Amino acid sequence: MTHQEPPRGRRIPGIALRHRWISSVMVAVAQLIGTNGAARNQSGRVHLDALAYVLLLAGPALLPLRHRLPVLVAAGTTTVAAVYLALGYPYGPVFLSVIVAFFTAIGAGHRRAVLIIAGTVYTVEQLLVGHWLYRWLPPAGDGPTSWMTTSGIAAWLLAVLAGAELFRSRSERVARERRERAEAESRRAGEERLRIARELHDVLAHSISVINVQAGVALALMDEHPEQARTALTTIKAASKEALGEVRQVLSTLRAPGDAPRSPAPGLDRLPELAEQAAGAGLKVDLSTVGARFPLPPGADLAAFRIIQEALTNIVRHSASRTARVRLGYGPEGVELSVDDDGPSSPRAEPAVSGGNGLVGMRERAAALGGTVEAGPRPDGGFRVLAKLPTGAAGTVAVATEEEGR
The missing domain is CATH 3.30.565.10 (Histidine kinase-like ATPase, C-terminal domain)
Structure with missing residues (x-):
């Protein structure tokens, strides 16, 4: 049994799902390793514990669903990251899953929903928690978030949203160009089929008309004037031979479209031959x-x-x-x-x-x-x-x- 490769441009569900899991695992590994490395220089934050690792893995665990439920995954990963920071755990690449979810959701056309999610979580995390609820949240003795930090996070968030929007625009442009190329190829194929149909019609209609007339002549003269019938049959043979040659030339373009035709296409220099066929x-x-x-x-x-x-x-x-x-x-x-x-x-x-x-x-x-x-x-x-x-x-x-x- 031979193995057949899938047509190009067609996404296979099993392969696509496997890629989503692989990318999600890569995000999880990056968040775990990156956060552990960043935590060494943040003695004032809460040490990583079991809950911290659960939160670090919760965001990537939602990513395999990002193409099916893009808005919910964007909301979930953002909420998980906000809870992680509100509990005083070390800063680090906990936002990687948020970035992936935002890019996917905006690429799917849910720009307004992502803006609402980002604005809501930012307001709660930076303004409500960072300037009021921090008193009752770990780490102990922590002060309010500086306005410089608040502004920096806002700028970072806007940069992520702008990048996601650029990604969406580029994806749409690529999809549109791919669709236009497919339409152009389909149109060219249709024009080529029409050209070949015209060629076959012109070749066959002319030659078969000559053959039809000469066949009638041959039948009428076969008994009384066999020599004249022989002439008509000779004309039929010549017309059919030429028709077969031209049909082969037209069909050869289907078998090897990149090759040059074996014989030149007919032109006005062959009008004398055409007149001779008509005379027949x-x-x-x-x-x-x-x-x-x-x-x-x-x-x-x-x-x-x-x-x-x-x-x-x-x-x-x-x-x-x-x-x-x-x-x-x-x-x-x-x-x-x-x-x-x-x-x-x-x-x-x-x-x-x-x-x-x-x-x-x-x-x-x-x-x-x-x-x-x-x-x-x-x-x-x-x-x-x-x-x-x-x-x-x-x-x-x-x-x-x-x-x-x-």
């Missing part, structure tokens, strides 16, 4: 370019190719037109793509679902680059897909170069 499905593609052509950024190049691919796929599937016109316009603001067919709708067209993935994918690709896609019927008949993709400084530089050449 019976669609003639006329390509034209306006303006000085310049290399596009990889993301824009891929988006432009996929938009044209999807538009041609829709013509094959839904239009009776056997001709499509693809126009590329290069300008200072970017590239403009238009894909037109003369229609009408094919009687054998597959029923289109409103807001299908094809048009949505086009718009998402363009929007990711700050561009737009418009798709709809033309006034003179047929259908048009018009996409505008900004390319930033690349287009401006290319146009300026062309003008200088003139």
